[in-house]
Amino acid sequence: MAKTPSKKETAKAARPRPVRPRPVRWAVKWAVRAVGVAIVLVALWIGAYAVLPVPSTLYIQSEVRRLGGVDYEWVPVDDIAPVMLRSVVAAEDANFCNHWGFDVAAIREAIDDGGRRGASTISQQTVKNAFLWHGRSWPRKGLEALMTPAIEAAWSKRRILEVYLNIAEFGEGIFGVEAAARNYFRVGPEDLTADQAALLAAILPSPKTRNAAHPGRFTRNRAIQIRSGAQTIAADGRAACFED
Template sequence: MARKTKTKKTKKPFRPVRWLLWWGVRLFSIVFLIAVAGTLLWSVLNPPTTFYMLQERGRLGAVDYQWVDMEEIAPVMARAAVAAEDANFCLHWGLDVVAIRKAIDAGGNRGASTISQQVVKNVYLWHGRSWLRKALEAGMTPLVEAIWSKRRILEVYLNVAEFDEGVFGIEAASRHYFGIGPEALSNVQAARLAAILPSPKTRSASRPSDYVRRRASQILDGAATIRADGRADCFQS
């Protein structure tokens, strides 16, 4: 009876490029699934806080923040915020290529972040100018745009934006500056709140400087324009 000989297994050579590629794909898949899960979560649930709010709470001891649904916000406030920060909000998919090109042509001295990008930064990431944060922001913004409605993006934006030191969201801002709820904001009040958004710690909506008054007047004109030409249709009920 013939005796079976055991075949010795040959050890496969280590290929570092293949190994890195394999683990890179796995890591990317895990990060992508986490991003999708987080995007789906806040599409139906309201963020209880953000990283920046936690930082400010630690620095100040407390922050003023309370969520309010879009139905309880004066419609002019939504239009004023869009007119002030991202007039083409309804036309782009999260990244405004035209605004980015203009910012590059201007030497990078002007902002080009859309409302969608600001929401991603505020809700999922951190404040700062690092290339890592910018890359994550650019990658996550189209995902948020694909899953959330424009109305939801704007609703979250109005609720997590900073309006003064330790004052976050339109509910807290309306009462902080004018002593009223966001549903009762007048056109001028809404425009002044939108005018302080780029620099909330140095501008005041209730004691507006000449610049804030002029900027608010421009925002009112812009809000009327986007309402008339259809650029507010994606978030108006």
């Protein structure tokens, strides 16, 4: 005959077993939560910059610390000469209106050329300048690749150019087209001529070694090409996405 368990044994059997900690599952759960929070914060950041002036950037702040100060003042896109927008597109990203953040054809050409030429679009450069840090690293490139489609979806092409032209470096301690126009030509950005706009666009790839007011032969020749390119994209419709 089976032995009947005592009350003590029954109570012990009914008592729930202690849950053993599972550190891997705990870590994964909190990692997922952290990623979710980060995505929400970045989305809010991108949304804010869709309508608000960019107060500063990581690179601008690093230059402030290095130089003791910089010349930077935000200016609305409507106060920038339209030829300046066309010039920077002609210089940096002629297919700006035709892609969603990445110029696949330019990437293929860069690969075929052995990586000696750049393939970053204005949208990618805007993400790097506004949200990330300078320098070559896979983490930065990965974040840039994730955030570029986001700003293409959330911002207009005109807004992307507005942000880009306001935070781009145009010289030692000179950030944005407003500071560049005053420092190099003693005019406001709304009064830039086609020649001046082309010269400013020509110095963007190397702002610390080129000078728009006193250009060398290479910069002058590059500016001539950019002015012609700006006229071309205005004529063939590749400026339509950011023109009024």
